[in-house]
Amino acid sequence: MRNAFANEITRLAQADARIHLLSGDIGNRLFNEFQAKCPGRFFNCGVAEANMISVGAGMALSGLKPVAYTITTFITARCFEQIKLDVCYNEAPLVIVGVGAGLSYASLGPTHHSFEDMAILRALPGLTVLAPADPPETRTALRAALAHDGPVYIRIGKKGEPTLDPNPPPFEIGKGRSLRSGDHACLIATGLVLAEALHAADALAARGIAAEVVHMPTVKPLDAELLSLIFGRHRLVALIEEHALAGGFGSAVLEWAADADARGPRVLRFGMPDEFRHESGEQEYARGICGLRGEQIAERIARALEA
Amino acid sequence: MSRPSISELERIAAEMRGEVIGMSHRADTPHLGSALSCVDMLVACYFSGALHVTPANPRDPDRDRVILSKGHAAMSLYTALAYRGYFPREDLLTFNREGSRFQEHPGPHTAPGVEVATGSLGHGLAVGLGMALAARSLGKSYRVAAIISDGECNEGSTWEAALFAAANKLTNVVAMVDYNKWQATGRSDEVLALNPLREKWAAFGWDAVEFDGHHMQALVDFLSAPPSERPRIAICHTVKGKGCSFMEDDNNWHYRVPTAEEVEKARKELGLA
Numbered sequence: 061m062r063n064a065f066a067n068e069i070t071r072l073a074q075a076d077a078r079i080h081l082l083s084g085d086i087g088n089r090l091f092n093e094f095q096a097k098c099p100g101r102f103f104n105c106g107v108a109e110a111n112m113i114s115v116g117a118g119m120a121l122s123g124l125k126p127v128a129y130t131i132t133t134f135i136t137a138r139c140f141e142q143i144k145l146d147v148c149y150n151e152a153p154l155v156i157v158g159v160g161a162g163l164s165y166a167s168l169g170p171t172h173h174s175f176e177d178m179a180i181l182r183a184l185p186g187l188t189v190l191a192p193a194d195p196p197e198t199r200t201a202l203r204a205a206l207a208h209d210g211p212v213y214i215r216i217g218k219k220g221e222p223t224l225d226p227n228p229p230p231f232e233i234g235k236g237r238s239l240r241s242g243d244h245a246c247l248i249a250t251g252l253v254l255a256e257a258l259h260a261a262d263a264l265a266a267r268g269i270a271a272e273v274v275h276m277p278t279v280k281p282l283d284a285e286l287l288s289l290i291f292g293r294h295r296l297v298a299l300i301e302e303h304a305l306a307g308g309f310g311s312a313v314l315e316w317a318a319d320a321d322a323r324g325p326r327v328l329r330f331g332m333p334d335e336f337r338h339e340s341g342e343q344e345y346a347r348g349i350c351g352l353r354g355e356q357i358a359e360r361i362a363r364a365l366e367a
Numbered sequence: 368m369s370r371p372s373i374s375e376l377e378r379i380a381a382e383m384r385g386e387v388i389g390m391s392h393r394a395d396t397p398h399l400g401s402a403l404s405c406v407d408m409l410v411a412c413y414f415s416g417a418l419h420v421t422p423a424n425p426r427d428p429d430r431d432r433v434i435l436s437k438g439h440a441a442m443s444l445y446t447a448l449a450y451r452g453y454f455p456r457e458d459l460l461t462f463n464r465e466g467s468r469f470q471e472h473p474g475p476h477t478a479p480g481v482e483v484a485t486g487s488l489g490h491g492l493a494v495g496l497g498m499a500l501a502a503r504s505l506g507k508s509y510r511v512a513a514i515i516s517d518g519e520c521n522e523g524s525t526w527e528a529a530l531f532a533a534a535n536k537l538t539n540v541v542a543m544v545d546y547n548k549w550q551a552t553g554r555s556d557e558v559l560a561l562n563p564l565r566e567k568w569a570a571f572g573w574d575a576v577e578f579d580g581h582h583m584q585a586l587v588d589f590l591s592a593p594p595s596e597r598p599r600i601a602i603c604h605t606v607k608g609k610g611c612s613f614m615e616d617d618n619n620w621h622y623r624v625p626t627a628e629e630v631e632k633a634r635k636e637l638g639l640a
Contacts, residue, residue, distance in 0.1 A: 080500075080504065100504065101504065103500070103535070105531060106527075106530065106531070106534070108527035108530065108531065110493070110523070110524045110527055111493045111496075111524060111527035111528050111530075111531050114490055114493030114494045114496070114497065114524070114528070115493055115494070115496050115497035115500065115531065116497060117494050117497055118483075118493070118494040118495060118496060118497020118498040118499075118500070118501065119497040119498070119500055119501045119504075120497070121482075121483075121494070121497070121498065122428075122497065122498045122501030122502070122505070123428065123501060123505060124501050124504060124505070126497075141487060141490075142490065142493075142524070145484055145487055145490060146483070146484075146490055146493070146494050149474065149475065149484045150475050150483060150484050150494070151475055
């Protein structure tokens, strides 16, 4: 997804001189093409994320379209107050891109895990929170973010994520979309882990369970209209995210359900438990520990439907 | 506006101090000592003609940006903006009243002329650097002037900004440290050993000078000087509570609010009554 991001921003910046790229001393060679094609518009801000966000806010307040990029946890938790005040309170339309969200950097340990970014950022007034699922959607989400009149946070994976939809429709902020139909249950996923939700739907289909799969790449604002339809139609809804169960996408949907008085379906939440990961292992392994592998998701849903 | 004389600027500063002391009393609002120590810097920024400020069009894209990074001195910023004509002076009477837009710290909707929301320390300078970079990128000649406090030099983000400005040779940035020697609970040289402050900024790649931060001519000269090869900063030696004998260098006035009698006494000392 980072290659898709680098390629897309290079493409977009050639057509719009207001686009500037700030990076927190990562992406060795990733932005060489950007620098070659858009000279003077790339800034390596060093290992100083707080300053990078403030600088980005100042640029955004001065008529530019800056995009700030570094590892998810360092561009969210590290500089949260800069995002809260310099970006959101000042209404500065900065685009903040976190690479390696969730368990993308599982093997690097909890210093590099990002499981709280959506929780803390969706609490900020005026901030749009996006979680695209694959490289093509990273491109469409970036286009939508740059066209949006307000600050946007985008969490993406790192590299090698499968392409789930090679030709996604234009990204509409605040809109989810149904990818597969099915009447027995509905799996709503956000971001990277959509791939696992699709695996889960395959595994359920093999058991004769037809599951709808919905992607909600906008965590804030939620697609209330689509949620109403889903909650009115299904007797089991699974909320799936590569993020802590506390405060993330699933929490947001349940907040919506309480406020909208949307009762009916049984809700199962899939996400990271309330603990740090202490064991080594790559993303797939870590997902397994968190019950986020497709077959694990399918198993839990199947059991819930039998109960 | 023709350039006022130094004595005219000093007179404006005295009037502003009287206004600010009255505001603190009326609105029961602290941070008076910090507000008074930076009045002369604000006068130099807004009234001397050294900077291109545009009260008739506060969002003029070519304006110089004045940033009060030490947002707790908001009373002085609002007063400077009102006196300079950004909004009617009577509006100051609503400061800190329920429902008023004039909050205790400057925000994006508090007053025309406020460039950046400040109040949490260590933000304003860095946002200003983004504005300065944008000027360069857009081919504009505007400058950014930031007033920061010595307490703000506790914040790591201030030093991140210092490094960034030097690395990017942001010569369209000038900063002034309101070095009043006090932060909320103690001497700023003792709480985190700020001294030698000028040398620290110089070591971070800035052209750093120091002078009496109440010396109007020195302030105007600093703001009027042509750009050098590096960002410029003035360590402005100031007195907390400046202009009022019973407040000067007494840190109780970080939080104390003056009585009506103290307001009158201060106004007399300032030559206003």
